[in-house]
Amino acid sequence: MAAQSTNAPPSGTMVAYRLVPGKTEPQRTVVPIPTPAADEVLIKVLAAGVCHSDVHVLEASATQPIIPGSFILGHEGAGIVVSHGEGLNPAHARRLAVGMYVAICLTNACDRPECDACSRGLANVCFESLMIGLGMDGCWAEYVKARASTVVPVPGNNPQDPRLTPGIVAAATDAVMSPYHALKTAGEVKPGQTVVIIGCGGLGINAIQIAKNILRAGTVVAVDLRADNLAIAREVGADHAVTPDALLAMVTGRNLRVDVVLDLVGVQSTVDAATGIVRVGGIVVLLGLGAPTVAISPLPSTMKQLTIKASFGGNCKDLQECLDAIAQGKIRPQVEARPMDECSHVIHGLAEGKIRARVALIPQFPKQ
Known part of the structure; x- marks a missing residue:
């Protein structure tokens, strides 16, 4: 004590x-x-x-x-x-x-x-x-x-x-706490949903466990450039762990309908990936601060009627x-x-x- x-x-x-x-x-x-x-x-x-x-x-x-x-x-x-x-x-x-x-x-x-x-x-x-x-x-x-x-x-x-x-x-x-708030409150993750976590450093490894073990996501996909981070992601419960260049092919090949994407990197390429793979009516949560600014393409975002949220702490x-x-x-x-x-x-x-x-x-x- x-x-x-x-x-x-x-x-x-x-x-x-x-x-x-x-x-x-x-x-x-x-x-x-x-x-x-x-x-x-x-x-x-x-x-x-x-x-x-x-x-x-x-x-x-x-x-x-x-x-x-x-x-x-x-x-x-x-x-x-x-x-x-x-x-x-x-x-x-x-x-x-x-x-x-x-x-x-x-x-x-x-x-x-x-x-x-x-x-x-x-x-x-x-x-x-x-x-x-x-x-x-x-x-x-x-x-x-x-x-x-x-x-x-x-x-x-x-x-x-x-x-x-x-x-x-x-x-x-x-x-x-930061990925917990982002997934639970901003992302509104529900049991059985498919969640993609982009960036598997310290926050991302915790986010995988939060999505899988607390919010009861059905499928969790981990995305990172580094093979060792992807190995850890699998160890802590990710159902799939891929590099960014293999993400789209994996999602389409397995016919996954991605409900929520949590971007823990926050650069243009990760924002584009998030908005590209999330399903119609899906949610993208921005938590990473890798770039001072990023652009959102209005046409594809509106045609999918996406919800794009930011989260802090x-x-x-x-x-x-x-x-x-x-x-x-x-x-x-x-x-x-x-x-x-x-x-x-x-x-x-x-x-x-x-x-x-x-x-x-x-x-x-x-x-x-």
């Missing part, structure tokens, strides 16, 4: 990796341990994920910053609650007791009734507040503070659970459902743990395509 502690916030300093404008490498700094505000909890970070969004933010820093200012990186985090902000709502204080093992939802919704997004069930795209690790201080540090409403308890409250290690829980906050309910599914063995995320001091090497490896699995950074620093 997660260790208990008092509600006294720790004092002193901590190591943290920051984005600094003009720098394309995360900068190792020593900063004060943050003090949680009245609506926040302080979390001792056990693991923090790395994703291509971090690569893009750092690469753009020297030329055309995506997010202004300097902040601690890391939008995927898992850890232990170590203190509450003074005056924290009693319901949150009970739900997130000191010592609780938790995950942090990357989408930092305001939850105000007057919010156009939150009031319509679109909390995942509420940007009234900066996102953790993408504008506000994140999880590439020894401690992070987060609004209590964005923190989700991990089933079983046990960081030693092999199904719910800190690295897996950190990855769940994006690499599992997820909400706390999505995250809780993902953690429950992982606890039940329905999703088995592939995560590699690295010391947090190796974050620059991980960023370069992702940028160069040398890292295939999701990576979780583990804070392992000498005592200050």
